[in-house]
C-alpha cells in the first residue's frame with residue numbers, strides 16, 4: 001500500500017487544522033483505495049487534525065533525543081505516542097541544516113522513537129552541491145549509516161528528499177528518484193519492512209509520473225499538502 005505523508009511544517013492553527021480535516025474527510029469519503037494517509041501537523045494541532053473515523057493517522061515532525069527531564073521546549077517520543085501519533089519524521093533536511101541535527105543525534109532520536117513504538121520516517125537527500133559533485137550516492141550511504149543501530153525487523157520509512165528539490169518547485173525527475181530509491185533499497189536490503197518515499201516539490205501534476213516511474217512507495221509532501229484538495233489529489237495518484 002502506498003504511503004502519503006502531509007508535512008505541514010510550522011503551518012496551521014487548531015481551527016485551520018480542524019477545517020482541513022473536515023475538508024479532507026469529505027474529499028476522500030470512506031477511504032482512498034490502496035493508499036495510507038498520514039498528517040504531520042505541528043504538535044499543537046495534532047488533536048485537531050485527528051480523524052475520528054481513522055481514515056488517516058498522525059505523525060509528528062520531530063522528537064527529542066532525550067527521554068524526559070529538564071529540556072525546556074522539547075517533546076518526547078512517549079508524549080508524541082500518547083498524543084495519538086503512529087509516525088515521527090526524523091532528520092528532515094530543515095532539522096539537519098537549520099537546527100544542526102547530525103548523525104549521532106539522529107540515531108538517538110531514532111532510538112527514542114522505537115522505545116515509544118513510533119515508526120520513524122527517516123529523511124535523507126543530497127544538497128545541490130553534492131549532486132553537482134556527483135556524490136549523491138555517497139551522501140545517501142553516509143546518512144543511512146545513522147540507521148545502523150535501528151532494529152532491522154521493525155517497519156521503517158525512508159524519505160528520499162533531495163535538498164535542492166524541497167520547496168523549490170523543482171522536483172526530481174522520476175529517473176533521479178528511481179536511481180536514489182534503488183540505491184537506498186540496496187543499502188537497506190536487510191530491512192524487511194522498508195518503504196521508500198520521495199519528497200521535494202511533489203504536486204498533483206507530477207505525482208502520478210513520480211509514483212509510477214520513480215521507484216517509490218509514496219510521498220512526503222510539504223507545500224502541496226497544505227490544501228486538502230491538493231493532498232487528496234496526490235494521494236489518488238496511485
Ligand code: PGA
Nearest residue numbers: 166167200201221222223
Ligand atoms: P515540499 O516539501 O513538498 O514543499 O517541497 C517537502 C518536505 O520538505 O518534506
